[in-house]
Structure formats: structure tokens, C-alpha cells
Amino acid sequence: MESNNTYGIVYGPDNDGIYTDVSRTLKGAKRYATNRNYDKVGIRYNCGYVCKVVAIKINNKWKEI
Numbered sequence: 001m002e003s004n005n006t007y008g009i010v011y012g013p014d015n016d017g018i019y020t021d022v023s024r025t026l027k028g029a030k031r032y033a034t035n036r037n038y039d040k041v042g043i044r045y046n047c048g049y050v051c052k053v054v055a056i057k058i059n060n061k062w063k064e065i
Contacts, residue, residue, distance in 0.1 A: 004047050009033050010040040019051040
């Protein structure tokens, strides 16, 4: 079964972060974020409207939340 989740970068102020889709996989989103100096990766379940941060980069290592 194919997943409809999308992953993206989260940036901006902590309470009003902006989410932008960048990949269909978590690994791809982390790579995109690393190459462009972002430190938060989020997910949209089933391509819905709600976004959740799933990983944060701390000390050059990705930590799952």
C-alpha cells in the first residue's frame, strides 16, 4: 500500500512555523533540509492540512521527535 504522506521543511518563528513540501520520504526531506541549512522536518499525513514536526537537527545529528 502506497503512503500518501508528504514531508517538508518547517521554518520561521516557533509558534507560526511555515511548512513547505519537499519530498515523499523522510530521508529525502532530511537531505533537502541539510543541503539548504534548515533544522526542522515535518510531515503531512495523507496530504492533509495539518503539519507535525517529526525531526530536528541538533549538533549536526537528526533527532526523531
